[in-house]
Amino acid sequence: MRSTGNTSRSTTRTTPLLAVVAALATLLGLLALAAPAARAQSPGAAATGLHISDGRLLEGNGNDFVMRGVNHAHTWYPGETQSLADIKALGANTVRVVLSDGHRWTRNSPEDVAAVVDDCKANRLICVLEVHDTTGYGEEAAAGTLDHAADYWISLKDVLAGEEDYVIVNIGNEPWGNTNPQGWTEPTIAAVKKLRAAGFQHTIMVDAPNWGQDWQGVMRANARSVYAADPTGNLIFSIHMYSVFDTAQEITDYLNAFVAAELPIVIGEFGGPADQWGDPDEDTMMAAAEQLDLGYLAWSWSGNTDPILDLAIGFDPARLSSWGQRIFHGANGIAQTSREATVFGGTGPDTQAPTAPGTPAASAVSPTSVTLTWPAADDNVAVTGYDVVRVSGTGETPAASATTTRATVSGLSAETTYTFAVYAKDAAGNRSPRSATVTVTTGKDTGTPGAGCAVGYRVVNQWPGGFQGEITIRNTGTAGINGWTLAFAFPDGQTITNMWGGTPAQDGTAVTVAAASYTAGIPTSGSVTLGFTGTRAAANTAPTAFALNGTACTVS
Numbered sequence: 001m002r003s004t005g006n007t008s009r010s011t012t013r014t015t016p017l018l019a020v021v022a023a024l025a026t027l028l029g030l031l032a033l034a035a036p037a038a039r040a041q042s043p044g045a046a047a048t049g050l051h052i053s054d055g056r057l058l059e060g061n062g063n064d065f066v067m068r069g070v071n072h073a074h075t076w077y078p079g080e081t082q083s084l085a086d087i088k089a090l091g092a093n094t095v096r097v098v099l100s101d102g103h104r105w106t107r108n109s110p111e112d113v114a115a116v117v118d119d120c121k122a123n124r125l126i127c128v129l130e131v132h133d134t135t136g137y138g139e140e141a142a143a144g145t146l147d148h149a150a151d152y153w154i155s156l157k158d159v160l161a162g163e164e165d166y167v168i169v170n171i172g173n174e175p176w177g178n179t180n181p182q183g184w185t186e187p188t189i190a191a192v193k194k195l196r197a198a199g200f201q202h203t204i205m206v207d208a209p210n211w212g213q214d215w216q217g218v219m220r221a222n223a224r225s226v227y228a229a230d231p232t233g234n235l236i237f238s239i240h241m242y243s244v245f246d247t248a249q250e251i252t253d254y255l256n257a258f259v260a261a262e263l264p265i266v267i268g269e270f271g272g273p274a275d276q277w278g279d280p281d282e283d284t285m286m287a288a289a290e291q292l293d294l295g296y297l298a299w300s301w302s303g304n305t306d307p308i309l310d311l312a313i314g315f316d317p318a319r320l321s322s323w324g325q326r327i328f329h330g331a332n333g334i335a336q337t338s339r340e341a342t343v344f345g346g347t348g349p350d351t352q353a354p355t356a357p358g359t360p361a362a363s364a365v366s367p368t369s370v371t372l373t374w375p376a377a378d379d380n381v382a383v384t385g386y387d388v389v390r391v392s393g394t395g396e397t398p399a400a401s402a403t404t405t406r407a408t409v410s411g412l413s414a415e416t417t418y419t420f421a422v423y424a425k426d427a428a429g430n431r432s433p434r435s436a437t438v439t440v441t442t443g444k445d446t447g448t449p450g451a452g453c454a455v456g457y458r459v460v461n462q463w464p465g466g467f468q469g470e471i472t473i474r475n476t477g478t479a480g481i482n483g484w485t486l487a488f489a490f491p492d493g494q495t496i497t498n499m500w501g502g503t504p505a506q507d508g509t510a511v512t513v514a515a516a517s518y519t520a521g522i523p524t525s526g527s528v529t530l531g532f533t534g535t536r537a538a539a540n541t542a543p544t545a546f547a548l549n550g551t552a553c554t555v556s
Helices: 016-034 083-089 110-122 146-155 181-197 218-228 248-260 282-292 322-329
Strands: 051-053 056-058 068-072 094-099 126-131 167-170 204-207 235-241 265-270 296-298 361-363 370-373 383-392 395-402 406-409 417-426 438-441 453-463 466-475 485-489 495-500 502-507 510-515 527-535 546-548
Touching: 068 083, 094 110, 094 296, 110 126, 126 146, 126 204, 146 181, 181 204, 181 218, 204 265, 218 235, 218 248, 235 248, 248 265, 248 282, 265 282, 282 296, 322 383, 361 438, 370 417, 383 406, 395 406, 453 546, 495 502
Parallel strands: 068 094, 068 296, 094 126, 126 167, 167 204, 204 235, 235 265, 265 296
Antiparallel strands: 051 056, 361 370, 370 406, 383 395, 383 417, 417 438, 453 466, 466 527, 485 510, 485 546, 495 527, 502 510
8 A cells, every 4th residue: 555655755856056946936935924014814703613813823712722743644544543542642632634535546435534533533633634636746647636635625515514623624735746836826726715615614724835845935935825815814834844854944944934924834744764865854843843833743653655754663552663752752742742622621731640550560570671561540631651760769760661551671780679660641741640669670690591583674665776674673582682783794785874773884795783772672572673775786685694792593
């Protein structure tokens, strides 16, 4: 099943001439946005739900609402019905749902869309619905038009009427490619007017051209005229930030231009992992969004053709990738900054802490690690994670974090007694009282006879001159692994250009990979997965032998 991980990142690098054009467009965009003739305010009609005022997204009661969420590829994975509940449990307040108008993929029926909206509401999530068939129009031959997408929305009017408090209509995903992006403006205005003429009162979201990244500044230059074409004023712009946005200045300049002009904007998609197109600066994206009180929606929950963009591996919330850990639990991440919409019953910020988790129990005790499990805590909204601490007298030291009621603490010393306890936390950052403690004594260090490993290697995708690979290391021994180095050789002279989950070094065909901090611990029967991109010649034969910390591994 094809998803759009690659499509969303298919950004053409600028040539020197295009760079000049882009710079000129940026300058014109700044001048247009700075024009004092009109302010981005709603015309004063009574709001029926989510709406725009003075460049801000507000709820129907006037409460400022800042989106913190992710994208979910519903149209390609309609059977993943647990996903919205899992996304909510990790702290999100919004989900952007991929739909199809039938032009390119299977059309989502009114009944299906109604079920999606009900699912969003049941999980207390604001629902941004988008048509994906428009992606890359003008450059992607299979893409549909914004006019076709508008007709699809009108066919759903009976389903969406009355849901203005809960639903934002994103007319079309990345509705123009890199070919003549100036052609984006008029069809965007026409689609907005068509929806308003049909009676839609919802907040409408419009994506930028250049595959959503607007590197030629077309949306930036024409944002005011597009906004002015909406008679309700309830329109928000969406910029998609991938490898075009690889410096802090590019990110802050773009967002600040809209904020200064009081034109509403959200980062409707963004990625962080580096790939063959570049390395997006996700840290600045998230920090700037938090500083400016702007929404962001990370791409994407799971199921990408480019798996480095999967937040959850295999749609499993207990198996967050490093990208998922960054989005949900990192600095300026969802768990730290998300606030639930007040339309779901709250009257203000969530200040109620979860209850204390139950007493933890220890298992799989080895000389260097222990696995802890505990009864779940409760919360008035949702528990989004747990912090395990090591207790010593009146002091505490962080030991592990988890999104489920299970965690493995590694890096311990043999034949040593430790005391552990657990805290629960919610999306608003409230922390529970501490659980009761459990005391554990680690086992005797018997050396390395129990060491054992199995390695799986596969090519995820390849193209002329390059490829993407994945390595899974499984601990088949009788003791936990705390820190490792993997060694292997490429048969056909392949080279690694970028890796996540480990740090590679290469001398000719010989490769060694040192563990990253978040992959260093592998409990017994556990595994870690690394991903990388590389170069290749015509052949791309897989390595046939691997050694972990000097021990030969089974190749699986």
